[in-house]
Amino acid sequence: MSLLDTIAGRAEAGTLYGIGVGPGDVRYLTLRAAGLVRSVDVVGFFAKRGLEGNARRIVAPLMDASRHELRLEYPVTEEVPVADAAYQAEIAAFYRRAAESIAAHLQAGRSVGLLSEGDPFFYGSFMHMWRRLDRDFPVEVVPGVTGMSGCWTQANVPITWGDDILSVLPGTLAEDVLCDRLQRCEAAVIMKVGRNLPKVKRAVTGAGLLARALYVERGTMDGQRIVPLSACDDERGPYFSMVLIPGQGRQL
Amino acid sequence: MSLLDTIAGRAEAGTLYGIGVGPGDVRYLTLRAAGLVRSVDVVGFFAKRGLEGNARRIVAPLMDASRHELRLEYPVTEEVPVADAAYQAEIAAFYRRAAESIAAHLQAGRSVGLLSEGDPFFYGSFMHMWRRLDRDFPVEVVPGVTGMSGCWTQANVPITWGDDILSVLPGTLAEDVLCDRLQRCEAAVIMKVGRNLPKVKRAVTGAGLLARALYVERGTMDGQRIVPLSACDDERGPYFSMVLIPGQGRQL
Numbered sequence: 195m196s197l198l199d200t201i202a203g204r205a206e207a208g209t210l211y212g213i214g215v216g217p218g219d220v221r222y223l224t225l226r227a228a229g230l231v232r233s234v235d236v237v238g239f240f241a242k243r244g245l246e247g248n249a250r251r252i253v254a255p256l257m258d259a260s261r262h263e264l265r266l267e268y269p270v271t272e273e274v275p276v277a278d279a280a281y282q283a284e285i286a287a288f289y290r291r292a293a294e295s296i297a298a299h300l301q302a303g304r305s306v307g308l309l310s311e312g313d314p315f316f317y318g319s320f321m322h323m324w325r326r327l328d329r330d331f332p333v334e335v336v337p338g339v340t341g342m343s344g345c346w347t348q349a350n351v352p353i354t355w356g357d358d359i360l361s362v363l364p365g366t367l368a369e370d371v372l373c374d375r376l377q378r379c380e381a382a383v384i385m386k387v388g389r390n391l392p393k394v395k396r397a398v399t400g401a402g403l404l405a406r407a408l409y410v411e412r413g414t415m416d417g418q419r420i421v422p423l424s425a426c427d428d429e430r431g432p433y434f435s436m437v438l439i440p441g442q443g444r445q446l
Numbered sequence: 447m448s449l450l451d452t453i454a455g456r457a458e459a460g461t462l463y464g465i466g467v468g469p470g471d472v473r474y475l476t477l478r479a480a481g482l483v484r485s486v487d488v489v490g491f492f493a494k495r496g497l498e499g500n501a502r503r504i505v506a507p508l509m510d511a512s513r514h515e516l517r518l519e520y521p522v523t524e525e526v527p528v529a530d531a532a533y534q535a536e537i538a539a540f541y542r543r544a545a546e547s548i549a550a551h552l553q554a555g556r557s558v559g560l561l562s563e564g565d566p567f568f569y570g571s572f573m574h575m576w577r578r579l580d581r582d583f584p585v586e587v588v589p590g591v592t593g594m595s596g597c598w599t600q601a602n603v604p605i606t607w608g609d610d611i612l613s614v615l616p617g618t619l620a621e622d623v624l625c626d627r628l629q630r631c632e633a634a635v636i637m638k639v640g641r642n643l644p645k646v647k648r649a650v651t652g653a654g655l656l657a658r659a660l661y662v663e664r665g666t667m668d669g670q671r672i673v674p675l676s677a678c679d680d681e682r683g684p685y686f687s688m689v690l691i692p693g694q695g696r697q698l
Contacts, residue, residue: 196448198480201473201507214591221453221478222589224468228450228477255453286698313595314604316612321604322698328602337474337599339466343565343589350580350587352566352573357619359627360568362612375611378630446538446574 202229205305210296210331212314212324213307214338215252218415218434222339223253230336231256234307236299238264240292240319248433249309264299264306266292293326300331313338317364317385342383345413345436349420354381356444365390365437369397376401381441389430394437395423408438454481457557462548462583464566464576465559466590467504470667470686474591475505482588483508486559488551490516492544492571500685501561516551516558518544545578552583565590569616569637594635597665597688601672606633608696617642617689621649628653633693641682646689647675660690 202225205211211230216222223231231237231253241247247265257263269288299306310320314335324333342362346353354360358380363372365387376382376397384394387409398407407423412434423437454477457463463482468474475483483489483505493499499517521540551558562572566587576585594614598605606612610632615624617639628634628649636646639661650659659675664686675689 196451197484197508198450198454198477199448201480202450203473214595216476217589219478221455221481222476224474224476224591225450225480226471226473228453229473232449256449282696282698289698313591313599315598316595316604317606317608317610318604321607324604325697335599335602337469337591337595339476339565339589339591340595343466343568343592346567347565347587347589352568352570352576354569354614355573356569357616358569359616359619360614362606362614364609364611366609367611375630378627444534445577446534446541 198225199229201225204233205230205235205307207305208300208303208332209305210300210327210333211305211307212320212333212335213309214313214336215249215309215311216339217312217341217344217413218252219344220252220255222344222414224336224338227336227338228256230307235304236262236264236306238266238296238306238308240266240268242268243270249311252311253309264295266295289322290326293323296323297327297331300327310338312341316340341413341434342385342436345410346438346440348413348418349408349410349438351408351438351440353383353438354441354443358441358443360441365394369393372397373400376403376439379439380443382439384437387431387435387437388433391428391431391435395426398423398437398439403439406439409435410438411435450477451481453477456485457482457487457559459557460552460555460584461557462552462579462585463557463559464572464585464587465561466565466588467501467561467563468591469564469593469596469665470504471596472504472507474596474666476588476590479588479590480508482559483561487556488514488516488558490518490548490558490560492518492520494520495522501563504563505561516547518547541574542578545575548575549579549583562590564593568592593665593686594637594688597662598690598692600665600670601660601662601690603660603690603692605635605690606693606695610693610695612693617646621645624649625652628655628691631691632695634691636689639683639687639689640685643678643680643683643687647678650675650689650691655691658691661687662690663687
């Protein structure tokens with residue numbers, strides 16, 4: 195057994211693992227995450243209908259046909275706004291069923307590793323399983339490299355220097371809220387850009403930050419694209435897209 | 447060669463690697479970081495006089511006596527405030543000499559891996575080498591799990607839900623600035639707590655957030671300590687200490 199395998203360790207029976215799989219490149223899984231992906235009895239992941247699942251695609255080089263997979267497929271909600279009560283009820287019911295199917299494996303003594311893009315406790319859907327299962331089962335959460343770290347690394351820009359304050363803003367916020375918060379930032383990351391891209395660009399422009407803003411699509415993955423936000427006029431970005439505004443703090 | 451070693455890959459001649467070594471537990475190095483720590487010709491790291499060096503300690507299980515190490519020792523500046531011009535000049539001269547010693551190895555065709563706690567482009571001292579060497583040498587930056595991800599994982603608290611805004615605030619900021627920014631946060635992480643601990647606690651209290659605040663010392667490392675900030679009256683924390691204020695956003 196190699197030193198890396200020894201350090202990575204293996205899964206224990208009846209335990210739920212929230213496995214951060216990092217920003218996209220399989221090399222950015224942690225040793226612990228890689229050890230668990232290869233040793234849990236059941237590899238669970240969320241996916242949209244008809245798609246492979248982003249987290250599942252990231253770990254593909256670590257998988258083989260003998261592994262037991264638990265695909266948790268989101269209900270089709272593409273056209274319903276997130277704030278809608280019907281949407282929220284439907285997603286909550288889906289999460290409840292997903293937690294029940296995971297619990298059944300755990301009760302049977304099987305270990306379950308639930309894949310989470312980036313870091314599980316940072317806007318991760320794993321959190322919705324954690325809050326339903328943490329009291330009743332042993333749970334280990336494995337932190338991961340966040341999508342934003344992957345993106346600023348690929349853009350080759352340090353994000354915070356010295357005493358810079360960093361704000362992480364969901365692109366789902368209203369334009370005036372985004373614009374107001376951006377005006378109080380030294381450095382910023384805007385997540386969940388996707389279909390909010392034109393609004394995000396208007397907010398960044400309104401805050402006087404367009405000249406410093408970078409748009410990153412599919413950072414660390416195939417098809418990566420990094421351009422100044424000023425040069426991006428797309429009507430929407432893919433799921434993996436964000437805007438970076440690097441800080442300009444003390445450089446010694 | 448094991449699958450993990452194959453994915454991790456090896457270093458190339460004459461290349462500078464900025465290696466994020468994560469929050470403290472060696473299992474939280476990425477595969478790429480672990481592969482590079484074991485294959486670069488020179489393992490470089492910053493350290494304070496008389497101490498092992500935090501990043502060097504994290505990778506100890508991956509090292510052996512045959513490796514060539516480059517210890518970059520900070521000048522003794524313990525009693526001089528960071529804002530002081532003399533301090534800044536001394537640190538800048540130190541970084542210049544450190545970059546020269548790294549450049550000499552690179553020019554001789556040796557690969558150099560500079561260890562960086564957490565993520566290299568997130569408040570990392572590697573950034574001071576990167577800006578001096580990136581134009582003249584091939585550089586690869588390897589993102590890492592941040593210290594804050596390690597801390598909220600160990601504290602077993604998701605940090606951001608739904609549309610929560612996260613602010614990352616250096617504890618070195620003035621108390622009134624900290625307090626003002628905290629009042630505009632849904633979720634917050636206060637870094638660089640150390641000797642700023644009493645000031646940070648006053649600012650959190652002033653912002654009305656004391657009941658939600660957690661104090662984390664040496665997260666993911668030996669000697670880890672996690673307590674409500676309200677229960678911590680220490681005059682100063684160690685280098686690895688931070689305050690977490692978890693978000694309370696949408697939980698479906």
